[in-house]
Amino acid sequence: MKVLVPYTEELVNAIQETLGTKAIVIRSERTVESMLEHARDADIVVSGRVSGEYIREAPNLRMIQALGAGIDKIDRQAVLDRGDIIVCNNHMNASEVAEYAIMLLFAAAKNIILSDRELRKGDWVFGFGGPNPNVEIRNKTCLIMGLGNIGAEIAKRLKGFDLKLKAVTRSGKSLNMALVDSITSLEKMKSHVQEADFIILSLPLTHESKGIIDSEVISWMKPSAILVNISRGEIVDEAALYRALRDKQILAAGLDVWWNYPQWGKPDMKMPSLDYPFQELDNVVMSPHRAAYSLGTQQAHLDFIRENVLRYVSGEQPLNIIDMKQGY
Numbered sequence: 001m002k003v004l005v006p007y008t009e010e011l012v013n014a015i016q017e018t019l020g021t022k023a024i025v026i027r028s029e030r031t032v033e034s035m036l037e038h039a040r041d042a043d044i045v046v047s048g049r050v051s052g053e054y055i056r057e058a059p060n061l062r063m064i065q066a067l068g069a070g071i072d073k074i075d076r077q078a079v080l081d082r083g084d085i086i087v088c089n090n091h092m093n094a095s096e097v098a099e100y101a102i103m104l105l106f107a108a109a110k111n112i113i114l115s116d117r118e119l120r121k122g123d124w125v126f127g128f129g130g131p132n133p134n135v136e137i138r139n140k141t142c143l144i145m146g147l148g149n150i151g152a153e154i155a156k157r158l159k160g161f162d163l164k165l166k167a168v169t170r171s172g173k174s175l176n177m178a179l180v181d182s183i184t185s186l187e188k189m190k191s192h193v194q195e196a197d198f199i200i201l202s203l204p205l206t207h208e209s210k211g212i213i214d215s216e217v218i219s220w221m222k223p224s225a226i227l228v229n230i231s232r233g234e235i236v237d238e239a240a241l242y243r244a245l246r247d248k249q250i251l252a253a254g255l256d257v258w259w260n261y262p263q264w265g266k267p268d269m270k271m272p273s274l275d276y277p278f279q280e281l282d283n284v285v286m287s288p289h290r291a292a293y294s295l296g297t298q299q300a301h302l303d304f305i306r307e308n309v310l311r312y313v314s315g316e317q318p319l320n321i322i323d324m325k326q327g328y
Contacts, residue, residue: 004042006030018306022313052078063312072205079324087322091149092300093292098153100291101200101230104254107285108226109135138162143196146203152176166192193220205232206327215240226252230291233259242276256287
């Protein structure tokens with residue numbers, strides 16, 4: 001078997017070490033041209049980004065192993081058209097992302113960024129008695145939208161803060177529903193949104209969730225509400241969120257995911273929004289998509305990828321197979 005890894009030599013060597021003589025690991029650049037040139041005949045691709053062109057032009061391809069939980073950069077329709085490819089994701093980042101989501105919530109609620117910025121200038125304006133009192137977390141209601149692996153880890157960690165926890169899922173059900181006080185479906189979420197002091201988005205990007213947080217949903221939110229997004233930028237209507245923050249329709253937001261990103265290897269785009277100056281707003285905490293980035297998580301990702309590819313190569317059923325019709 002051949003395994004294509006369009007990443008670093010270190011990752012290629014680590015996977016090759018695990019597979020031994022069971023498969024050959026090939027390295028390429030991340031472009032479709034390089035992937036086809038080096039391993040058009042690959043049986044497995046280890047990558048979070050696989051284009052439809054590569055999927056259609058690689059007749060031996062049978063497995064795609066994503067690096068993380070998200071599979072929205074793998075061409076869903078091409079996989080469905082083929083019908084003979086399995087896609088697996090990786091949930092080893094769930095705990096780290098959950099910690100980061102809570103950090104964004106606290107940073108927004110407690111004015112950490114503003115206080116730090118001004119105090120570095122020697123200005124104590126945000127000291128006791130200053131503007132923007134801190135928002136209490138205790139005795140509030142937090143709505144977690146998406147109660148999969150990451151949402152469940154968020155709920156576990158928030159339980160110690162005397163919060164009422166609610167959840168929204170596509171179906172209104174979840175294997176993790178015991179972690180929250182109530183749960184409802186996307187179709188019936190209005191009352192849950194209206195009651196929430198904090199909303200944390202941890203749902204996958206699918207055709208159902210894309211743009212679901214639009215101007216109407218934002219209008220249901222309390223003026224004192226804080227929105228945290230650690231899922232995908234496209235789940236939120238960019239223009240609607242910008243206007244809501246600018247006009248103080250909601251209190252604040254903590255964002256680790258965006259609508260625009262620099263091209264790989266070309267970090268020349270200075271701002272995460274091409275159309276709306278989020279960076280000029282004091283009521284948004286901005287983070288460059290690093291919620292899953294920690295030393296322990298990086299190693300856990302690598303260990304899972306190596307072992308899951310080995311399972312497939314050895315004729316065993318790999319873990320975390322995605323239902324590509326649903327997108328998760």
